[in-house]
Amino acid sequence: MSSVWDDVVGQTASIDQLKAAADKGPVHAYLFVGPPGSTKWQAARAFAARVVSGADDPDQRDARLALAGEHPDVREVRRTGPSISADQAREIVRVSSLAPTESARKVLILDEFHLLRPEGAALMLKTIEEPPPSTMFIICADFVPHELITISSRCARIDFRAIxxxxxxxxxxxxxxxxxxxxxxxxxxxxxxxxxxxxxxDPGLAERRKAFLTVSKSVDGSGAMATALARDLLAMIDAAAEPLAARHESEVEAVSARIKEFGERGSGKKQLEERHKRELRRHRTDELRAGLATMAATYRDALTAGAADVDAAVGAVRAIHASLEALERNPNERLLLEHLIWSLPAA
Incomplete structure (x- = not known):
């Protein structure tokens, strides 16, 4: 039998918590915390569907619309820039004050809350703490930064794990x-x-993995080799984005067709463009993370096998982990890779 929870994968404990909350009556705000791809966004839609429909039936009209992100009383808010701005926070406060149009509740799903600017947090604190009785927040975040601990304390927290x-x-x-x-x-x-x-x-997955695995065997301490390896690795990452770019193109075509028929007002074109930029950026970062993790594994394996100098291998793993942490600051990818590879010892 199908369920509104069918797209929430590997999160049995979280689903059980949300089912119990829906059955006994949800509170005013929930905070879903977990890494990207843990299906916490699908869980937010599923929980909203259960709340507005009152049942676990994905084919019921209200549930079906909520699961598709199209229900008038389930508003989804995604950032339109590098962070959730004060202007967006003001709009969230305004929308939260409006009465639902069809259901007994209005649900606001806020994405990437870890990117809320401090001034936006100050604007939203009172609203999230005491929203109108008919409004419920579902806030999604990859993690909770220190400056948002006060807001998070006003929410019922549901944790999602890497699958x-x-x-x-x-x-x-x-x-x-x-x-x-x-x-x-x-x-x-x-x-x-x-x-x-x-x-x-992706037919290039094995080739990219092999390329990162063999970096430790190719390095020779020269800047020329570091530059060449970084260039080749980034070219593979560029090629890996082609399936995502093709999907984006089909989505743009669909929106363009709607604009042609109904006009641009309310088409979501700008939001779509911003989402595409975020997805491409995240794809590249994910590729680099996976590649760097593979590189680190080669040095750990060499250590385990007794085939590497201990100090050199440990230093290499630390340098790779430092580069992984640096990815959070949106660095120049080519410079980061070149500098890292130049510093690595042969294994």
């Missing part, structure tokens, strides 16, 4: 991916189901 490789592989199999491809994609996805789906049909 296990086996669970991702099993899900991909049900979606028509072959066993070999599902196994490879699940391991390369680092617990991110969205990424696994994207790379499951």
């Amino acid at each position: 296990a490789d086996g669970v991702i592989a099993a899900r991909l199999l049900t979606e028509g991916v072959g066993p070999v491809e599902a196994q490879a994609a699940s391991k390369a996805a680092l617990g991110d189901l969205d990424r696994a789906r994207l790379i499951a049909t």
